[in-house]
Amino acid sequence: MAIDxxxxxxxxxxxxxxVLVLVLLEKDKYGYLMVKQLEEKGYVLEENTLYPLLRRLxxxxxxxxxxxxSEDRPRKFYVIxxxxxxVRAELLKIGRLQNKILNHLLKENQNV
Amino acid sequence: xSKRLENYLEEISHYLGTGKEKQEILTEIKSHIMExxxxxxxxxxxxxxxxxxxxxxxxxxxxxxxxxxQQIIAPTFKGHLLRYxxxxxxxxxxxxxxxxxxxxxxxxxxxxxxPKMDNFQALxxxxxxxIYDLGLVGIILYFVTQSRKDIRLPWxxxxxxxxxxxxxxxxxxxxxxxxxMFLGYAALVFVYITYHTLFFKxxxxxxxxxxxxxxxxxxxxLALLSILGAGVLAYLVKFFIRSEWVNLLRSAAQLLILGIxxxxxxxxxxxxxxxxxxxxxxxLIVALIALLLAIDFMKNLIILxxxxxxxxxxxx
Numbered sequence: 001m002a003i004d005x006x007x008x009x010x011x012x013x014x015x016x017x018x019v020l021v022l023v024l025l026e027k028d029k030y031g032y033l034m035v036k037q038l039e040e041k042g043y044v045l046e047e048n049t050l051y052p053l054l055r056r057l058x059x060x061x062x063x064x065x066x067x068x069x070s071e072d073r074p075r076k077f078y079v080i081x082x083x084x085x086x087v088r089a090e091l092l093k094i095g096r097l098q099n100k101i102l103n104h105l106l107k108e109n110q111n112v
Numbered sequence: 113x114s115k116r117l118e119n120y121l122e123e124i125s126h127y128l129g130t131g132k133e134k135q136e137i138l139t140e141i142k143s144h145i146m147e148x149x150x151x152x153x154x155x156x157x158x159x160x161x162x163x164x165x166x167x168x169x170x171x172x173x174x175x176x177x178x179x180x181x182q183q184i185i186a187p188t189f190k191g192h193l194l195r196y197x198x199x200x201x202x203x204x205x206x207x208x209x210x211x212x213x214x215x216x217x218x219x220x221x222x223x224x225x226x227p228k229m230d231n232f233q234a235l236x237x238x239x240x241x242x243i244y245d246l247g248l249v250g251i252i253l254y255f256v257t258q259s260r261k262d263i264r265l266p267w268x269x270x271x272x273x274x275x276x277x278x279x280x281x282x283x284x285x286x287x288x289x290x291x292x293m294f295l296g297y298a299a300l301v302f303v304y305i306t307y308h309t310l311f312f313k314x315x316x317x318x319x320x321x322x323x324x325x326x327x328x329x330x331x332x333x334l335a336l337l338s339i340l341g342a343g344v345l346a347y348l349v350k351f352f353i354r355s356e357w358v359n360l361l362r363s364a365a366q367l368l369i370l371g372i373x374x375x376x377x378x379x380x381x382x383x384x385x386x387x388x389x390x391x392x393x394x395x396l397i398v399a400l401i402a403l404l405l406a407i408d409f410m411k412n413l414i415i416l417x418x419x420x421x422x423x424x425x426x427x428x
Contacts, residue, residue: 031140032147047148048169051140052177055133073147076140 017045017053019095022088025063028079054078062087114161117145120171127175137178141168185250186257192265193246193253200245202410208234208241209406213374213399223248231371278415281359285350293344300340304333335373339366339405356416363409370402 038045057063062084068075121138128134145164146156153160211218211226212234218226256263309322309329322329346362
């Protein structure tokens with residue numbers, strides 16, 4: 001029976017996307033630019049997923065935003081905050097540890 | 113602004129409800145769609161907007177993503193919703209039966225008002241009280257969820273073993289019991305045909321005396337025979353159809369018969385011969401029978417609900 005991987009992928013992406021956005025926003029960027037940058041790196045992030053995520057991170061104080069109206073079209077720029085950097089550092093640490101454990105176990109499996 | 117974009121944002125706006133960030137969200141989406149249209153198609157026209165919207169997702173889906181962390185009722189309260197509703201409905205149901213029997217209205221502040229009803233009104237009133245109770249419990253749990261406080265709600269322990277009741281309902285009907293039921297029923301029918309009543313004041317050898325007036329005797333005896341007859345018939349049907357619906361229909365029919373009896377009071381039905389108020393005693397006996405039948409009906413309804421729920425859960 002073929003199992004739909006979609007819900008598992010969504011679940012796995014939840015944490016990953018938070019870190020990804022926090023890394024991406026080291027310099028201020030607007031939404032469309034973020035999508036394009038990730039696309040160039042080979043990662044497709046749906047816009048309708050990105051914006052609600054940005055809103056949640058902003059509510060928690062990890063990023064901040066500002067509308068830029070200097071050009072014809074107003075653009076909302078986002079950038080990481082001090083709290084965001086602290087959280088990012090912790091999350092990356094957790095991520096590395098998780099990868100280490102996973103690799104270790106996978107290696108063990110190969111030797112079985 | 114493009115007409116298509118305007119409609120799209122309006123639709124998302126409906127799904128977003130009345131949150132204070134709504135306008136900001138819509139401006140964000142609008143800005144993104146226009147940016148993408150210009151960057152990828154070189155202009156912000158109806159056609160390019162249409163193509164961007166197609167990839168952005170349907171309005172309901174888009175709005176839902178903003179509401180991910182907003183729960184109406186916390187998942188941990190789902191069990192409470194069902195259990196509280198069941199308890200409340202049971203009380204409400206019993207009070208409604210009593211109000212119906214005593215032909216009175218009942219007001220219990222601040223939530224319950226049970227009007228004076230006839231048979232058919234009562235029949236429609238029962239599903240309505242269920243919806244009402246579910247709604248009332250839902251509203252309370254909604255406020256508890258929205259308060260975001262760590263509130264520990266009591267968990268009433270209903271010492272009822274539903275599984276045992278379900279298993280009992282599925283037992284194979286016994287032929288011996290059916291024969292006994294038929295014999296007992298036939299004996300009652302025989303008594304009725306002979307004496308035109310099933311309720312006796314005295315059984316003197318010189319002559320039996322009925323408890324009620326002749327008209328009331330006939331009416332109440334036939335009602336009792338119908339209620340018991342429904343029970344025997346349902347047991348017989350179980351030999352051919354093994355379904356919880358048989359029990360549910362049986363108890364519904366019995367309740368209906370009792371309702372018809374209550375709804376047709378007979379003047380001077382009971383002969384005055386005791387030192388106490390015989391009408392009150394009779395009313396209480398009828399109320400007790402009605403309550404037992406109502407509990408039986410509820411039990412069958414819940415068993416059917418549990419089975420349907422399990423079937424659905426298994427199918428998923």
